[in-house]
Every structure is written in C-alpha cells, then in structure tokens.
Amino acid sequence: MSSHQHCDLSWINRAVQIIESDYQRSADTHLIKLDNHAFDGVDIYLKDESTHPTGSLKHRLARSLFLYALCNGWIGENTPVIESSSGSTAVSEAYFARLLGLPFIAVMPKSTAKSKIQQIEFYGGKAHLVDRSDQIYAESHRLAKELNGHYMDQFTYAERATDWRGNNNIANSIFDQMKLECHPIPSWIVMSPGTGGTSATIGRFIRYQQYSTKLCVVDPEHSVFFDYYQSGDANITLNRGSHIEGIGRPRVEPSFIPGVVDDMIKVADAHSIVTMQWLHQHLGRRVGPSTGTNLYGVFMLAKQMVERGEKGSIVTLLCDSGERYLDTYYNPQWVSETIGDISESRNHLQQLLS
Incomplete structure (x- = not known):
C-alpha cells in the first residue's frame, strides 16, 4: 500500500467522474x-x-478497486499503480489506469498467456514478470515501496471494494x-x-x-x-x-x-x-x-x-x-x-x- 499522501480533492472528484461516466x-x-x-x-x-x-469478469473488479482506492485517498494524480495478477485483472486495471492517465505495472508469473501481456501493453501498462505465481505478492509490495506507488492488492481488497x-x-x-x-x-x-x-x-x-x-x-x-x-x-x-x-x-x-x-x-x-x-x-x-x-x-x-x-x-x-x-x-x-x-x-x- 502507498504511504499516506494528501491527494488533491478536485483531481479525485474528476477521476471518480471519469470512471462513473x-x-x-x-x-x-x-x-x-x-x-x-x-x-x-x-x-x-x-x-x-x-x-x-x-x-x-475482472472489468467489474478493476472498476471497484479503482473507486475504492480513489475514495480512500490511496491514489493521487501521479501515483503509479501496481497489481499482482495472473492476467485478466491486470488487463482491466491497465484500462482504468489509462483512463486516469496513471502509470500501471502488473506483476505476473512468466507463464501468463502472451496475449494478456500484449493487452496490458496495449492499454499502456507494463508487465513485470516473476518465475513463480507465489512470488507476485512480495514483488508487488517491493515495487510499490520503491516507486512510491500504490499496490492495489486485489487478493485482499476484492471482497471489500464491491458493494x-x-x-x-x-x-x-x-x-x-x-x-x-x-x-x-x-x-x-x-x-x-x-x-x-x-x-x-x-x-x-x-x-x-x-x-x-x-x-x-x-x-x-x-x-x-x-x-x-x-x-x-x-x-x-x-x-x-x-x-x-x-x-x-x-x-x-x-x-x-x-x-x-x-x-x-x-x-x-x-x-x-x-x-x-x-x-x-x-x-x-x-x-x-x-x-x-x-x-x-x-x-x-x-x-x-x-x-x-x-x-x-x-x-x-x-x-x-x-x-x-x-x-x-x-x-x-x-x-x-x-x-x-x-x-x-x-x-x-x-x-x-x-
């Protein structure tokens, strides 16, 4: 998760409006x-x-995760967004990151389907590959800290972000x-x-x-x-x-x-x-x-x-x-x-x- 940043409220309002529209x-x-x-x-x-x-299906989850993070003040105007994913969630989050003009990095196992990696790149995101699927969590935490970004962490927040x-x-x-x-x-x-x-x-x-x-x-x-x-x-x-x-x-x-x-x-x-x-x-x-x-x-x-x-x-x-x-x-x-x-x-x- 990102360090506490005081996000510009007018930017957050605009970001939520973009996702809602x-x-x-x-x-x-x-x-x-x-x-x-x-x-x-x-x-x-x-x-x-x-x-x-x-x-x-992950399009719904990505939308909810972005709204949740925005309304919690975890994402600001230039916050890099990092996610650990086996593919589809990252594709959907890359789409929403592009809507908001935010950098996006997906931490994924090397075995992920090539076409998913290409779709993430199509939406302007980057794929960061690790050897095994159990390594995605620690690597996502590390990247978020290093880049002063926000680790979206779908595996923790999926059940909370959706009403x-x-x-x-x-x-x-x-x-x-x-x-x-x-x-x-x-x-x-x-x-x-x-x-x-x-x-x-x-x-x-x-x-x-x-x-x-x-x-x-x-x-x-x-x-x-x-x-x-x-x-x-x-x-x-x-x-x-x-x-x-x-x-x-x-x-x-x-x-x-x-x-x-x-x-x-x-x-x-x-x-x-x-x-x-x-x-x-x-x-x-x-x-x-x-x-x-x-x-x-x-x-x-x-x-x-x-x-x-x-x-x-x-x-x-x-x-x-x-x-x-x-x-x-x-x-x-x-x-x-x-x-x-x-x-x-x-x-x-x-x-x-x-």
Missing part, C-alpha cells in the same frame, strides 16, 4: 440460456462476462435478468475462486436479499481453497500455481469468505479443459478455461438435482473469451504437455451428458 456508457452483460437435453427440468444459464470492454448489498453488482444483475424465467430464483449459482471476491459478493447478496439460492464454489487442482473450506486451516500453502489460468491460488486469500459458501467441488484440470471444449462446440465461440471449471460444476449439480427429482435453474459465469488462450488451452500440444491425456475426461463428460 465510463460505466454509464457500458451495457450490462448477457445471460445466455444453454440448450440442455441432458438434465431434464434443470435450466442452465451463463452470465457472459466476456463482453466487457476489457473482455472479462454486495446491491448497487449494480453482478449478483443483482443475475437476479434481475432471471425475473421472467421459468425458475426465476436459481437453485444454485456456481463460481470459481481467483481472489474469492465474486463468490463473496454473490453469497452475501443472496443472504441479504433472503433468497433460497445456494452458492457452490468450484476449485481447480493445485489450489488451496477447497482444502481450506474443508479444514478451516488458513495457513495451507502450495509451492506451485493452478494450471487453470485466473482461478485457484497457492495460498488462502483474504477475500475468500468460506462462510457464504454452501458447497465446494474440486474439479480436475482435464475435466475443466474438456468442458471448455464442449462449450466451444456448443456456443460456436471460444471461452476461457475457468468457464470450463464453472460449467463442469454446474453439470455435477444438475445431475444430482435430476437424481433427486428436483426441477430448477442453475446460473454460472462465462468469465472470459477463449481468444486469449489460442496458444495454450486451445493448442493440443500444450494441453498434452501441461495437463496430460484428456481422453478419459472426454469420455466421462460424454457419459455425464448422455
């Missing part, structure tokens, strides 16, 4: 109903967050868009954790509005959230990052709030990839790998609902477009080298959907 120009994102023949009586919806100006009571947040938007559907109050909303901020917002909103909807969080391999949820041990760490870019963490992040989560499912990487590929065929356009993780969780819950004879709806998020991952998750050679053989998972998915 950008929001005013933006439309809401679509809620797509999936054609679903496998799970009779269960309607499945995808909230398509890939249509934001910066192409992902979960309403006020145009993603949960509010989902329930508004579901109003005319056959099952307007979803049985489940499914989300994967990166910071944990979106699941915190959705879970709190559900409780605040007194809905009967349950929140299921799906965690990829090589991530600590599922184990933390089971054990309550916040000190669990891993010495490597998740293979599913943008979700899963090697340590328990402060923004992950287990008390708002009703269930968690651990999803194998191969299941995430084949579900992503299935959705690509099904929608006629590419989606990112975390959407595969989300949708696999939806299929598991839908199967359980059908087995219990329940009818209802399940909503999940299409987090970003697959165009960012052409050289990784859509490259069969990369998949076989990084994830391994996915043919068994493909058979498993076919059985699940038959």
Whole structure:
C-alpha cells in the first residue's frame, strides 16, 4: 500500500467522474440460456462476462478497486499503480489506469498467456514478470515501496471494494435478468475462486436479499481453497500455481469468505479443459478455461438435482473469451504437455451428458 499522501480533492472528484461516466456508457452483460437435453427440468444459464470492454469478469473488479482506492485517498494524480495478477485483472486495471492517465505495472508469473501481456501493453501498462505465481505478492509490495506507488492488492481488497448489498453488482444483475424465467430464483449459482471476491459478493447478496439460492464454489487442482473450506486451516500453502489460468491460488486469500459458501467441488484440470471444449462446440465461440471449471460444476449439480427429482435453474459465469488462450488451452500440444491425456475426461463428460 502507498504511504499516506494528501491527494488533491478536485483531481479525485474528476477521476471518480471519469470512471462513473465510463460505466454509464457500458451495457450490462448477457445471460445466455444453454440448450440442455441432458438434465431434464434443470435450466442452465451463463452470465457472459466476456463482453466487457476489457473482455472479462475482472472489468467489474478493476472498476471497484479503482473507486475504492480513489475514495480512500490511496491514489493521487501521479501515483503509479501496481497489481499482482495472473492476467485478466491486470488487463482491466491497465484500462482504468489509462483512463486516469496513471502509470500501471502488473506483476505476473512468466507463464501468463502472451496475449494478456500484449493487452496490458496495449492499454499502456507494463508487465513485470516473476518465475513463480507465489512470488507476485512480495514483488508487488517491493515495487510499490520503491516507486512510491500504490499496490492495489486485489487478493485482499476484492471482497471489500464491491458493494454486495446491491448497487449494480453482478449478483443483482443475475437476479434481475432471471425475473421472467421459468425458475426465476436459481437453485444454485456456481463460481470459481481467483481472489474469492465474486463468490463473496454473490453469497452475501443472496443472504441479504433472503433468497433460497445456494452458492457452490468450484476449485481447480493445485489450489488451496477447497482444502481450506474443508479444514478451516488458513495457513495451507502450495509451492506451485493452478494450471487453470485466473482461478485457484497457492495460498488462502483474504477475500475468500468460506462462510457464504454452501458447497465446494474440486474439479480436475482435464475435466475443466474438456468442458471448455464442449462449450466451444456448443456456443460456436471460444471461452476461457475457468468457464470450463464453472460449467463442469454446474453439470455435477444438475445431475444430482435430476437424481433427486428436483426441477430448477442453475446460473454460472462465462468469465472470459477463449481468444486469449489460442496458444495454450486451445493448442493440443500444450494441453498434452501441461495437463496430460484428456481422453478419459472426454469420455466421462460424454457419459455425464448422455
């Protein structure tokens, strides 16, 4: 975090106005109903967050983080902004930093998709690469101190920066868009954790509005959230990052709030990839790998609902477009080298959907 700086109030007012007017120009994102023949009586919806100006769900988070930092007086007219990110948040923050004319540096693991680094640079930001994903935090702190900048720290502030009571947040938007559907109050909303901020917002909103909807969080391999949820041990760490870019963490992040989560499912990487590929065929356009993780969780819950004879709806998020991952998750050679053989998972998915 930056040292206390007395920011010029007129500049802050102007900065907030710039971000708010950008929001005013933006439309809401679509809620797509999936054609679903496998799970009779269960309607499945995808909230398509890939249509934001910066192409992902993280556009909402970046906007909230900038407003939070501005209103706390942490960012002034020339403050360099530093963020630790595995990609999408940094792309979105670079966009808002450019709107405000601020220098932006993203501290990211070397494994981050090249196209994300190019997008950060497109918006005038710089990528600062480290060897491993668990090194991004300390390096971000160090850079912020050295440059007298502000470390945005999405992993701490994601759950605080968004107003979960309403006020145009993603949960509010989902329930508004579901109003005319056959099952307007979803049985489940499914989300994967990166910071944990979106699941915190959705879970709190559900409780605040007194809905009967349950929140299921799906965690990829090589991530600590599922184990933390089971054990309550916040000190669990891993010495490597998740293979599913943008979700899963090697340590328990402060923004992950287990008390708002009703269930968690651990999803194998191969299941995430084949579900992503299935959705690509099904929608006629590419989606990112975390959407595969989300949708696999939806299929598991839908199967359980059908087995219990329940009818209802399940909503999940299409987090970003697959165009960012052409050289990784859509490259069969990369998949076989990084994830391994996915043919068994493909058979498993076919059985699940038959």
